[in-house]
Structure formats: C-alpha cells, structure tokens
Amino acid sequence: MATLPVYRWNLAPDGMATRRQLRARGLRPGGQDVAAQLERPRRRRGPLIAYLYRVDRALPVRPMTPGRWAALDRANTARRTCPQCRRDAGYVIPVSLGMCVPCHDNPTSLAA
Numbered sequence: 001m002a003t004l005p006v007y008r009w010n011l012a013p014d015g016m017a018t019r020r021q022l023r024a025r026g027l028r029p030g031g032q033d034v035a036a037q038l039e040r041p042r043r044r045r046g047p048l049i050a051y052l053y054r055v056d057r058a059l060p061v062r063p064m065t066p067g068r069w070a071a072l073d074r075a076n077t078a079r080r081t082c083p084q085c086r087r088d089a090g091y092v093i094p095v096s097l098g099m100c101v102p103c104h105d106n107p108t109s110l111a112a
Contacts, residue, residue: 009040016052022060030059
C-alpha cells in the first residue's frame with residue numbers, strides 16, 4: 001500500500017483542493033482516490049488532517065433535480081414534525097428530546 005504525500009497547512013501544491021474547496025468551485029471529487037493530505041498541528045490531540053483531491057480530475061457538481069428538491073423538502077419537514085403532537089415545530093426537533101419543546105416541558109398534556 002502506497003503512503004500519501006503529507007503537506008503542512010497552507011503549503012499544498014497548486015492543483016489540489018479539499019472537498020470544501022472543490023465545492024466552492026462547483027466541483028466534486030467524482031470517485032477519485034485521495035491524492036494527498038494536509039496536517040495542521042494541534043497541541044493536545046494530535047494533528048488535524050484534511051484530504052486533498054486533484055482539481056484536474058474533479059467533476060462538476062450534479063444539479064438538483066425537481067425530485068431531489070422534493071425529497072429534501074420532505075426530509076426537512078419530517079425533522080421539524082413532532083411525533084407526539086404531529087405539528088410543525090418550526091425548527092429541527094432535537095434528537096436528545098425526541099419531541100418538540102412544549103410537548104417535552106408539559107408531559108401531562110400527552111396523557112389526555
């Protein structure tokens with residue numbers, strides 16, 4: 001197994017970019033393997049690593065189709081709908097609560 005080239009933070013060669021940098025240019029890795037990695041030193045927990053991809057092999061981002069927009073809308077609606085009262089909470093329901101804040105704060109109203 002070949003090892004990846006490692007570059008220090010802000011010293012990556014031209015023609016390589018992280019996923020976020022590719023996305024900012026309207027590109028995606030497109031199935032290519034990681035070409036190199038960046039290491040940013042940190043004091044306590046070891047280095048922070050970011051993977052680099054070759055820009056010349058990157059593909060354009062796939063456009064959002066009407067079906068994808070509809071699926072995204074349904075997923076976001078499900079994340080906002082309280083399973084107890086079935087109302088749209090207007091915010092993403094915290095996983096730690098499992099229900100909207102009014103249902104969580106007033107459990108006596110659930111018994112009725």
